[in-house]
Amino acid sequence: MYISLLEEIYNFLVEKIGMPDLNTRTENVNLVPLSNIDYRDKIRGAMVNLAIGDAFGSSWEGQQSKEIEHINHFLKGERSTASLKGTWQTTTVILFAESLIINQTFNPEDLANRFIRQPIIGIDKVMEQFTLNYRDHRMEWYRCGIASVEAGAAIRGVPLALINYGDFTTLKLIGGIQTIITHMDETAVAASILFSSAVAYLLNTPAFSMQSKNDFNLFIDTLCKSIKGIETKVYPTGKNGEIANLYIMVNRILKEWIDKSISIEEIKEQWGSSANSLEAIPLSLYIFLKNPNDYEKTLKECLTMRETDIIVTMVLALLGAYLGFNNIPKGYINKLYMDKEILTLSDRLFELSLKNKSNNPYRRMRDQIEIERSQDELDKLLWLGIKYNKEEEYAMSIKYFEELITKSPDFKKNERVKLHIIEAYEGLGSKLLDNEAYEDALRCFKKALIYDLNHPTILCDIAVTYLNIDDLDKAEKYARRAVEIAPEYEIGREVLEGIKSLQNKS
Numbered sequence: 001m002y003i004s005l006l007e008e009i010y011n012f013l014v015e016k017i018g019m020p021d022l023n024t025r026t027e028n029v030n031l032v033p034l035s036n037i038d039y040r041d042k043i044r045g046a047m048v049n050l051a052i053g054d055a056f057g058s059s060w061e062g063q064q065s066k067e068i069e070h071i072n073h074f075l076k077g078e079r080s081t082a083s084l085k086g087t088w089q090t091t092t093v094i095l096f097a098e099s100l101i102i103n104q105t106f107n108p109e110d111l112a113n114r115f116i117r118q119p120i121i122g123i124d125k126v127m128e129q130f131t132l133n134y135r136d137h138r139m140e141w142y143r144c145g146i147a148s149v150e151a152g153a154a155i156r157g158v159p160l161a162l163i164n165y166g167d168f169t170t171l172k173l174i175g176g177i178q179t180i181i182t183h184m185d186e187t188a189v190a191a192s193i194l195f196s197s198a199v200a201y202l203l204n205t206p207a208f209s210m211q212s213k214n215d216f217n218l219f220i221d222t223l224c225k226s227i228k229g230i231e232t233k234v235y236p237t238g239k240n241g242e243i244a245n246l247y248i249m250v251n252r253i254l255k256e257w258i259d260k261s262i263s264i265e266e267i268k269e270q271w272g273s274s275a276n277s278l279e280a281i282p283l284s285l286y287i288f289l290k291n292p293n294d295y296e297k298t299l300k301e302c303l304t305m306r307e308t309d310i311i312v313t314m315v316l317a318l319l320g321a322y323l324g325f326n327n328i329p330k331g332y333i334n335k336l337y338m339d340k341e342i343l344t345l346s347d348r349l350f351e352l353s354l355k356n357k358s359n360n361p362y363r364r365m366r367d368q369i370e371i372e373r374s375q376d377e378l379d380k381l382l383w384l385g386i387k388y389n390k391e392e393e394y395a396m397s398i399k400y401f402e403e404l405i406t407k408s409p410d411f412k413k414n415e416r417v418k419l420h421i422i423e424a425y426e427g428l429g430s431k432l433l434d435n436e437a438y439e440d441a442l443r444c445f446k447k448a449l450i451y452d453l454n455h456p457t458i459l460c461d462i463a464v465t466y467l468n469i470d471d472l473d474k475a476e477k478y479a480r481r482a483v484e485i486a487p488e489y490e491i492g493r494e495v496l497e498g499i500k501s502l503q504n505k506s
Helices: 003-017 039-059 065-075 088-103 108-117 125-136 152-156 158-162 168-180 186-203 213-227 246-260 264-271 277-290 295-303 310-323 330-334 339-353 361-390 394-407 409-413 415-434 438-451 456-468 472-485 490-505
Strands: 235-237 242-244
Touching: 003 168, 039 088, 039 158, 039 186, 039 295, 039 310, 039 330, 039 339, 088 108, 088 152, 088 158, 088 310, 088 339, 108 125, 108 168, 152 168, 152 186, 152 277, 152 310, 158 168, 158 186, 158 339, 168 186, 186 213, 186 246, 186 277, 186 310, 213 246, 213 277, 235 277, 242 246, 246 277, 264 277, 277 295, 277 310, 295 310, 361 394, 361 415, 394 409, 394 415, 409 415, 415 438, 415 456, 438 456, 456 472, 456 490, 472 490
Parallel strands: none
Antiparallel strands: 235 242
């Protein structure tokens, strides 16, 4: 999906503004779409539940814990009031979704323009500074980002996961690029990629199938792989000032919370619950993983988050991607303003996702079968090459090895395969040498030398061949090189001494 263009943009940003490195140490995440999942329903679930989380979190922020039961009873009532609206967070998600749908691709400049084209009510300081830089100071869009670790860009990136749930490479590049528009910080970039990876992973996970700690740990390990190596800095975190970054917080601290079943109140007290990615991301994942199969319990936990609505929004976005739209109690949806618009956007995002062949489980299954079939053919060619080597049928062995290398050039880098190929060329070359077919023998030995320029035996074979055609200078050159590389190679020393003797006589 336009990966070459994304890589060009990414390389440009690395060169121009020092965008964090996404390629050197990060590991590939294999996002696997399943044929038994209704992705339209899942995408609807993620978008609608994100809006519910934002609307509920902002509307009931600051309520006392004793009021939560009353609030929850009111919210899940079937009566439709269409009274609850989301904040700027939902607005930026909608703007991102619209940009993707209208352009049918990711266009970072178009997204930046949408952020300033219409007033966004209640934006945070990061978005305010971005707007000032881009609209008022007229800076290039890629120079307007602020050094901030807040998680706003992570939430905004949900639509990119909804169109790349089978394509981690594209997801990672878009996640990084869309983040630096407003948040020029490696931890913010890591947070965006990790959260989008979480949404994509849950889209590919059947509802109600996550039941054990093993399931949770597999989920967490996948998320850690998605950002491994991106961060180069660490920060003092928590009440005790423990040194960590997002990778450490998720890979170690979050797992400790799960193992010990720590209460949310204790986590908030010890580690914080602000919009800082180092606090918001691990806590959101923890709340989700506490009761991923119980919508009511998860929402109730979210409504205790009195400090900020950003965590509520993140938790419910994860829950929606996992459970899907049809498993969200309709009473909550009825309270949501603009629910029909969000459903329409969700359906358009689903249609856009079908353009990426990596999201198609049937296409991937077919491609995998082709890969396996191709691998079977390569394995057969390798086996035949080795078989004919053992039988000293070197011409046949070379035939199969050459076909193998033509079909898969990567085998040239395999040390064991290289040894077998050298053996075949040397074996045939030696037979030709014995039959006094010197030019053909030279060609074989030199082909063997391509696979190991410092192979003393092959160098010595070439020297002997040149000796037989009376080219003493070239013979001396290859023999000397063989001895220099392997001084202990007795045959090489003998050949070199014999050539020197002939040179002296002549």
